[in-house]
Each structure stands twice: as structure tokens, then as C-alpha cells.
Amino acid sequence: MDFAFDARTEELRQKLLAFMDEHVYPAEAVAHEQRERLASPWDTPVIVEELKAEARRQGLWNLFLPDSEYGAGLTNLQYAPLAEITGRSPQLAPTALNCAAPDTGNMEVLAQFGDERQRKQWLEPLLAGEIRSAFAMTEPEVASSDATNITTLIERASDGTDEYVITGRKWYISGAMNPDCKIFIVMGKTDPGGADIRRQQSMILVPRDTPGVQVKRAMQVYGYEDHSHGGHAEVIFDHARVPVSNLIGEEGGGFAIAQARLGPGRIHHCMRLIGMAERAIELMCRRAVSRTAFGKPLAQQGVVHNWIADARVAVEQLRLLVLKTAWMMDTVGNKGAHAEIQAIKIATPRTVVDIIDKAVQLHGAGGVSQDFPLAELWASARTLKLADGPDEVHQRSLARRELKKYV
Template sequence: MDFAYDARTVELRDRLAAFLTECVYPAEPVHAEQVAAAGDPWARPPITAELKAEARSRGLWNLFLPDSRYGAGLTNLQYAPLAELTGRSPHLAPEALNCAAPDTGNMELLAEFGSAAQRDRWLKPLLAGEIRSAFCMTEPEVASSDATNIATRITRDGDTFVINGRKWWSSGAMDPRCEILIVMGKTDPGAERHRQQSMILVPRDTPGVTVRRGMTVFGYTDAPHGGHAEIDFSDVRVPAENLVGTEGDGFAIAQARLGPGRIHHCMRLIGMAERALELLCRRALDRVAFGRPLAEQGVVREWIAESRVRIEQARLLVLKTAWLMDTVGNKGAHTEIQAIKIATPPMAEWVIDKAVQAYGGAGVSQDTPLAALWAQARTLRLADGPDEVHKASLAKRELRRWS
């Protein structure tokens, strides 16, 4: 692979870096103040809409979608350094560019698997940033690391489907602009294990949909995701045409959705680690302890050097994975997708932790972005499949080569 960015990537990267410097970083304290003043932790502060309007005016919109009919038409390799930059401010930048989960995955899902009517009704307003969406897969009563465990029932009744079950960590559902839920459940429990599940579109205001509560992440609302909800579905009835694909396609659609989602998370994690390393270096140069700057303390220098090595290793693996996804497809890049999902979150977690340590009490407070960055990095060791599941699957694939 060629390690140089092409001309379009360089131009977009420069434009995005300027947007971050001029608009996003200064907006971070404003965002925090507006959230606090609103009194509603799930409310979307006005600064978010302002940033989205500015990003759109600068041509920084829907960069994640490789299909030029819907987005910027960038390859994974072109998008990687851009997503990395958004990771430097993960609670503001991705949403400002309309590139925040779960909407990204949901838009990809609708673009690839949705019917023309479904794309017209839901994809168009999502692409325009007019509404938000939620993805309802995980359940509190089963081990959702095994998606075939899902117990929510989707039952055919004439020209409708009836949905019963409970979901949690339904990303996006607490956003007041969330209008559509993509729900995964079982349509045929007697079918082959990976053909039991289906996906269906449920408008959030459908009778029988009850949002029980919002789930915090280490005490944070996890703003760019629009909050994670626990939701009851009690005899929820929707038209049969709301089914995505056909009955039994749910597991395959979920896997197709999660592949790009995993690499996007890892791209942003590189940026999160870079932001933490920058803060660590600034702190080390400015802070004096025991008569000399932290930058002259051997242990701090080791942290800085090790951070740079770990970031570069992870970045190269993410770029290789992006290149493979572009050249041989997601299936051909399966091993690498699992590898980056295993390696990148703990890398970022380690770098952020060292920055927290250098800042002391300030590092765990609201006065730096470090605490929120650490919470997000730690959470991503669970999201889109826990480390252990990816390691087990990757080990099987590796052993297969020698059996």
C-alpha cells in the first residue's frame, strides 16, 4: 500500500483541521456550559446545530459514506485520517459532520439494504441531519456478545409485524430528534441459528414503545451517540413493509453494519490518543514538580515515548485494514478488522491514562477532556463485540491455517 495521502484526502484533512481549530475546540467549553444550563442531560445544546451548519457550509458533511449517491464517496483509506481528526473531539466533531454513530451505521444499513421507500422516508432526512436514529440490538436479559441470543420477538400478523421485548444500550434513542429505531429480533426461533433474526424499522412514536430510562457511560450521557436508552416494546405493531430485507436477514445485516462501524471507532480512537498525547506533552512542559519540569522526569519521558510508539503501531494497522476493505472487501479484511478492534481501544486507553496521571486531579475532572476520552475508550472494548469474542474468533481463524 502507498502510505502517502492522495490529493483529495490532503485537501479535506487541511480543511477539517482548520474547522477543528477555528470552531470545534473553542466550542467544547460552550457545549459543556449549555448542557449544564439546559437542565436536561439529553438535550442537544444550540452550539451543536451551529457547528453542523458551519461544517456543511465548508463541505465537511457525510464524509463517511463511500457511495457518492449519498455521501462524499471516499474510500475507507481516504476517510481514515479524517475520522482520526474527529476523534480529537469525539463528543462534538463527529456529530458536527453528520458522521456520528449510530446514525452512520444506520445510514449505511439503509443505503445498502433498505427498500426505495425506506430510503426515501428515513435515509434522506438522516443524510440531511434533520433527524436522528437509534439501533436496538443489545438486551439486558441475555448475553448479547452472542447476537443469536437475542430474545425480542418479531411476529407476523397479516400485513403487519408485532414486536415484543426489551432492549438497552439502544444508541441514539435519548436524542429528542430521534425518530426511527432499527430493531433486531427473532422472526423464526426454529430456523438455522443465523437465520432466526430479522431487522425492522419502528418509528419512535409508535404505540407500545416505552423508553424506560437513559443509560449513562461511566456517568456520562455519551452525547455524540444521542444517549443510550432502555426500551420496552409491548405489542408494537408496524407495517410489514418496515422489514429491512427479508425475514432471516437480520444477523447478516448486523454483521455488515458492524464492520465499517468497528473501523470507524478505531479511526477515531487514534485521534483520541493523539489529543491525549498532546495534552500530556503540554502538561509535561508546563508543570514543575520536585524542582524541575515533568518533561525532565524519566518516567514521564517513558510515557511519552511509549505513547508515540503505540499510536503509530495502531495507526498503521488501521490504515492497512482500511486499504484491505477497499481492495478485497470487508470479508477479505475480516482478520484485520478483528485485530484493530482488539488492539486500538486498549492502546488509546493506555495513552489517555498516562495523560490523566500527569494532570493529577485535573485529569479526572471536567476541566480537561481526558476523563470523557478515557470513558469512551474503555467503553469501546465492549461496543461492537467485546475483546474476548474477537480474540476467540481471530484465534480460530489463525489455527485453521495450520490444521
Template sequence: MDFSYDARTEELRARLLAFMDEHVYPAEAVAEEQRAALASPWDEPPVVAELKAEAKRQGLWNLFLPDEEYGAGLTNLQYAPLAEITGRSPQLAPTALNCAAPDTGNMELLAQFGDEAQRKQWLEPLLAGEVRSAFAMTEPEVASSDATNIETRIRRDGDSYVIDGRKWYISGAMNPDCKVFIVMGKTDPEGADPRRQQSMVLVPRDTPGVEVRRAMRVYGYEDHYHGGHAEVVFEDVRVPAANLIGEEGGGFAIAQARLGPGRIHHCMRLIGMAERAVELTCRRAVSRTAFGKSLAQQGVVQNWIADARVTIEQLRLLVLKTAWLMDTVGNKGAHTEIQAIKIATPRAVVDIVDKAVQAHGAGGVSQDFPLAELWAAARTLRLADGPDEVHQRSLARRELKKYL
């Protein structure tokens, strides 16, 4: 394993770091000011469109997609340090580069499983940043950590599918530019194999029977830049049978294929979030005095900073190893490592950000620093793409299998 960055990665890193310094960080405060003047809280601040145009101009666009036909053609190992950089400003940077969830996962899904017509209608506009999308899987009435529990019904009726169900925390659904949902539901609820009961269909937002009922908050935040999270009801929603993605019964496998890269992308960005938190902690520590000496001279604060550095370096190595394995042996071969980083990274970053909040005192929980929002995002990722306990259960079973 050689984790040194190749020439292309180094060149992209340099360009992206400059883009962050020159455009993204200065835009953070501007975006908040502009948002206050918008007619709708879900409209995009004008500065975001400016960032997107500049990212396109600089060739920093669709870096996440390894498919050379549609994306930058980067390996996971090449993309990892770039995603880490965008994690330092998780609200703006991924969106500016068209590398934000849930669109990234949906584009990967369509590139891998969509047919030619589906890619033409939906993938190409998503790649161009002309529309946004949402992935409708989680449901409020069941434990969605077990995807076989999903109750949404997708029923074949002649040349159509009819969808009935209720979803929530559907990321991106509040964005006015969200034009399509990828909906997971059961086409064969009585099937013998619980992992072959589900299918996925494309549902245009303007289809009769689709109701975006309300925005769901995350620790009080509405995640405007990600298009929010919505409760969505599908009532007698009829779409052409051609909107089926892949085959009937293939929804569970497609979901797993989609979530694998999504999990590592989240972990990459989390490391960037941790780096931003440590930077803010250090700046705060050298600028504040308590009990006769600076915070930087206080042993407890020094311990926080030292422990954070050790943890970040450990996490980065594990994420890079996972990326390398995904590139060399595939997602299935990297299953253990993907689960390991999904368990370890959000948990550790929550602690790092929490210490940064503590170092900032009242400022840490205020809107004047990004720390409270970083904490909420990191804590949420202990649930998103599968809660810790699901990954721990699977990982433990794989370890125990060697001895049974």
C-alpha cells in the first residue's frame, strides 16, 4: 500500500485548496447574509451559483464520479484527499463542486444501473448541475436500519408502476431544483427472500400524488444547502414501467452498491470537518486567556489538541486503506474496512468537534462559529447510511464466522 498522492491528486489538491481559500471560505458569511433576504429559505443564495460557475471554470466539477465517461475518472484513493478538503466547509464546498449528497449517490446509481434513456433524462442534467434529486428510502413507521422493513408499495399495473407509501428525512427534497426522487419500495412483499422484495423507481417530483409534506430538522438545523430533509407522501403515484431502475427485486442490492461509496465519501469529509475543528481550537487557544495564562498553555486544552491530532491521523490512514481496497478488490472485498470507518469516523469526529465547542465556550454553540453545525452533521452521520449498531453487528458476525 502506497498512500503517497500521485501527480494528478497533488495538482488537484493544490487547485482545490486555493479555491477554498479564495472563494469558499469568504462565501460562508456572504451566503448566510444572502439567505436572510431570500423569498424562500430553500432558494439558493446567489453566491452558491457563483461558486459553481467558478468550480466549473477551474475544472473542479464532478470529482467524485470514477466513471471517466461522466465524471473526473478519479479512483477512490485519488478522490479521498479532495473530499477531505471539501469537508472543511461541508455546507458550501461539496455543493459548489457538484459533489454533494444525495446527488452524488444518485448519479453513481444511474451511471451504474440506469438504462440509456434514464441516463439521458436524469443523469446528464444532474451532472451538469441543472437539477437536483432525492433518494427516498427511510420511513417513519418502521426501523429503517433494516431495509427489509420498508413498507412502501410499488405495484405493477399494466405499463405502469403505482407507488403508495410515506417517507421521511428525504435529503434534498425541499430544494426547488429537486426534480426527481429515486424511491425504494416493495414490488414483491410476500417474496421468500426478504432481500429480493424491494425495487427502485424514478418518480418525477411533479407526478400527481407526490406530496412534499414538511421539512424535517436535524438538531434544529434545516440543512438548506443540502436541499433540506423532507417528509414525503406517495399516494397512488403512477409512473411508466420504464422508470424501474435495473430489475424487479434488485432494489436492495442497488441500495448497497449506492451506500458503499457514500459511506466512504462521508468519512473523507468528516476528516476535513475534524481538521477545521482543530484549526479553530488552536486559533481560539492562542487568543484567549484564563486564570493568568492562555488556553494554549492549559494542560487540558493541550491534551485535547494532541489527542485530536493522533485520532485524525489514525482515521485518515484507515480511510485511505479502505479507498485503496475499494479500488483494488472492489467494494465487496473492502466490506470490513468500509464498516470499520463508518463506525469509527463519525464517533471520533463528534468528540473532536465537541472539544472544540468546549474550547470556544458560549461561542462554540453560537452561529458565529461553524462548530455547532459541524457537531450536528457529524452526530447525524452515526445514523445516516446505517446506524453504528448495524455495522457493528455485521462486522462482529463476520469476525465470529472465522471461529464457528
């Protein structure tokens, strides 16, 4: 395993670091001010569109997509250090580069499983950053950590029309509050009584303006509504009808598509989480050398030394594990790297939450305020202990994999 940056990665990395310093970090406060003046809190601040235009001009666009026909053609190992950099400003940088979830996963699904018409209608405007999208799987009435539990129905119309009828209730559907969100990828059951519980589900494209689709409310995450990412909505599908041609892949293929989508999504989250941890360490160090308590700088307090040292060790360990996982995904495929993907999904959010928590503690009241990004970083990192499968699900699966060696 060679984790040295190749020439292309290093070129993009230096360009992205400069882009962050010159454009993204200064835009954080501007975006906050502009958002307060918007007619709707879900509208996109002008500064975000300016960042997107500049990123595209510089060639920092669609870096996440390994398919060179649609994206930058980078491997996971090449993309890892770039995604980490964007994680230092998770509310702006991924969106600026058109590398923000859930659009990234949806574009991957359309590129891999969509037909020519679906790619033309939905993938192309997503790649261009002209529209946003949402992925509708999680439901409030069932334990959605087990995707076989979902109850949303995708049924063939009984009136003879060549349509599916979608009925169900979803929540925490990221991006759905954004008025630029034009399309949902919806996971539901086409064969709820089927013998194979992993062949009951299908995925289908549902335009947001379809009659029967109601974006009911924004769901808060630790008190935040996450305007930057277009919120996390509760969405009702009340006999919404779409053409049969909107089905992605085949009936019964939804579970497999979801697994293919979530593998890259999980490692992308972990890449960005490392950037979030680096931002927290930087803020922690700056605070430590600028504040005095009990007669000496915080930087001379022993407990602060411990926090900073432990954080540095933990980040270096996580980065190596993420890079190993990226390398394995590139060399043996997502299935071959399944155990490593589970390991980073368990370790990274847990560890980064702790690092950010120490940074909050060092900032005192400022750490929980809106004057620093730490509280919002903490909420985002803590949520990722649930998103894309809670820790306990991955622990269960990883433990079973280990035990098989001894049975």
C-alpha cells in the first residue's frame, strides 16, 4: 500500500487548499449574513452560487465521481485527501465543488444503474449543479437501520395505466427543503410479500412536483435545521403516480442498489470527518495559545496537552484506516473492502465527536455558540453515528465476519 499523493492528486490538493483559503473560509460569515436576509431560509445564498462558479472555473468540480465520463475520474485513494479538505468547511465546501450528499450518491446511482433517458433528464443537470436531489429511504414508523423494514409501497396502477403508485411516509430526507431539489430517489416495496426479503424493494425516480408528493416539514438535528444542505424533511407520498419507466434498474433490485450507493457514501463521510477533526484541532490550538486561565495560558495546562496530543494521534490513525479502505475499494472492490468500510464507519464518527467535544470544552461558552463552527460540527459528526447505518449495525456485522473465522 502506497499512500503517497500522485502528481494529479497533489496538483488538485494544492489548488483546493488555495481555494479554501481564498474563497471558502471568507465566505462562511458572508453566507450566514446573506441567509438571514433571504425570503426563505431554504433559498441558496448568492455567495454559494459564486463559489460554485469559481470552483467549476478552476476545475474543482465533481471530484467524487470515479467514472471519467461523468466526473473527474479519480480513484477513492486520490479523492480521499481532497474530501478531507472539504470537511474543514462542511456547510460550504462540498456544495461549492458539487460534491455534497445526497447528490453524490444519487449521481452515482444514476451513472451506474440509470438508463439513457434517466441520465439525460436527471444526471446531467445534477452534474452541472443546476438542480439538487434527495434520497428517500428512512421512515419514522419502522427501524430503518434494517432496510427490509420499510413500508412505503410502489404498486402498479390498477386502472391499466403504465404507472406506479407510491404511498408512504419518509423523514430525515436530506436536501428536500431546498427549492432546487427537483427529484427524489425513493426506496419502497414492489413485492412486500416476496419470499426473499432482500428482493422486495425497488427504487424509483419521483419528481418533486408530482401530485401526491408533500414536503411536510423540516426536521431538526440537535436544534439545527441545516439550511446549507437544504434541510432534512418529512415527506409524504400520497398515491403519487409516476411512469413505469421511472423505475431504476429492475423490480426487486432496490436493496442491492442501496448497498452499492451506501459504500462510497460511508467512506466519503469519513473522509470529510477527518477534515472536521483537523478544523477542531486547529481551533483548539489557536484558543489554547490565546487564552489565559489561573495565571497561565491554556496551552500550558497539562490537560490541554493531553487533549491535543490524543487528538493528533487519533486523527493520524483514522486517516491511515480511511486510506487503506480507499485503496482496497480501488483494488478489490466495495465488496472486498466491506469489513474496512464498516470499521471506518464505526471508528471515525465516534472519534471525531470526541475530538470536537474537547475543542468545545476548551472554548467554554464560545464553543456552544454560533460564533464558532464547533457546535454545528459536533452535531454533524454525532449524526453520522446514525446516518448510513448506526454504529451498532456495523459492529454486529463486523463481529459476525470475525467470528466466522473460528466457527
